Amino acid sequence: MGGSSKATVTEIEVAGHTVRLSSPDRVIFPGRGFTKADVFHYYLAVGDGIMRALRDRPTTLQRFPEGIEGEMFFQKRVPTRGVPPWVRTAKISFPSGRSADELCPADLAHVAWAAQMGTIVFHPWPVRAADVDRPDELRVDLDPQPGTDFADAATAAGELRVLLAELGATGWPKTSGGRGVHVYLRIEPRWTFTEVRRATIALGRELERRRPDLVTTAWWKEERGRRVFVDYNQMARDRTIACAYSLRANARATVSTPVTWNELPDVEPDDFDLRSVPARLTERGDPHAGIDDAPFDITPLLEWAERDASAGQGDMPYPPDHPKMPGEPKRVQPSRAKREAGEPA
Template identity: 90%
Template sequence: MGGTKAAVTEVEVAGHSVRLSSPDRVIFPQRGFTKADVFHYYLAVGDGIMRALRDRPTTLQRFPEGIEGEAFFQKRVPTRGVPPWVTTAQITFPSGRSAAELCPVDLAHVAWAAQMGTIVFHPWPVRAADTDSPDELRIDLDPQPGTDFADAARAAGEVRAVLDELGATGWPKTSGGRGVHVYLRIQPRWTFTEVRRATIALAREVERRQPDLITTAWWKEERGSRVFVDYNQMARDRTIACAYSLRATARATVSTPVTWDELPDVDPDDFDLRSVPARLAERGDPHAEIDDSPYDITPLLEWAERDAAAGQGDLPYPPDHPKMPGEPKRVQPSRAKRSPEDDA
């Protein structure tokens, strides 16, 4: 009968019973992937996604009616209707307000979020034990108009060269779109402000080495056809889709860990809901050892001091962020060049 509700099933995950309702609801219309497909995808990549999410406060990007329907970011776990085993972590926004975010401690938390229509997982770069001290430095290489994934991969290669000189290990992954992310595990000893400064210092170094390919310019009018290192992804409350997260794309692409050797030759569209579980099962996780050698960012902070002494201080924060000490004006250069006196 047309009005019959789809059966609700209970799935055992990590010792918990997780509901799966409306399993046949189409989430990715172009590929025909359903809610059940999404749910079971996350179970299939469990080891990989838990390496990315475990004990991290996580913002959920939810699409309850599918990727062509309304979407929203959920930063607070509801106070009602939530299984008693769901774990949260308290995080503080730049405004000073706080929230209890989902904090996955096992795969059941990921499955529960998928049941709630979550497609994309956006973890903070911190662990629940200390939500003010990042343990992950994230380098987001964002191709600008006129550039593509191949350019982002070349830029990532320059990042790798600099990290090698520093004795640091970077872990690359596709963004699920045209970009590349490089993650660096760090000792959780520094503030968000300090880790962002270290990221800017690293970004400026790669920009100096490849100025025709890489830019740190915050204002789009100054970027040109280059790959932008989005250093503001290390500002508090800015997050990136994690390793093994689906993306809300027509192809159901996945932000996928790759090896440095693979990176120049992969096509990010090849990594999707269907292909990634088989890849993970056959090859294992390229990020399997990401937690083994946290890096001391002191050399990067020394670079930041050197740059500041040479006149290269802080860069603008995101527009929704409170004004920070030492931050330059948040004014487009083309507008800043004109002053009231110019029109007098």
């Protein structure tokens, strides 16, 4: 990086606000040669799509001020100084009891400001500022395990589509930007994080019953096998997923990209990157354009959860750093639990 790069500052009008862009020539993705200006203008180019994913959502910023090979940190708290007066925040509470005023994008200028600050990945909460304790988005994270790949996750997503259709629900798929697939449901913001997580577990278990060869909800890796894991804990409070149209911090500068159900089986996730996605969005429009139109009532999923509990399938372990929750089973690996009980592992 040369001194001239650092000295270069331009001001750009975005959504009625003036946003600074400094060090535009700084290389952020060395493998592709993409610069800070490329990242900044990428986010402007996908503005409608990413605002559909981020608007009014408390958002954690994954920042790489010196590029993806430099230091990385997650920023949950917007600084109290040096921030434009128009930047909006929303106060959210973590399971630890602590709270933070997180960036809450009201318009595209917020995204541009975050990009100027070295943000590569946007991690919104599944809530809106109007009610930060009740999710309006149920997220199904289909995570391929060793021995499986994106094609398996896409197949699992197709099975999920059938299941959702039986419920009268519409799922909205996107690539994770890696090997996985995310399927989002808009839901009515009536339920707590605990309830929405229970609904996600019930949905995952039903999917697992239908395709036990392909899908697993097993929290412990030793029990998953060569299957696609439904990571139900992505609906635990304080867990977030890279949003639609967010870049990912990998060598190819891939993008978590909305796709149609029909194209999902045939797409190659590496084809969606900083260069290709803006043109795709311009030419085809946003496959998630209708995501806000018909929120789903998760009552049937909560009834499934009650049915499962009556059959002995209750709650499942939370992430290791999450406080112990009522009704949660022990957070002990099954093989270790057997050894401690004197049983053969």
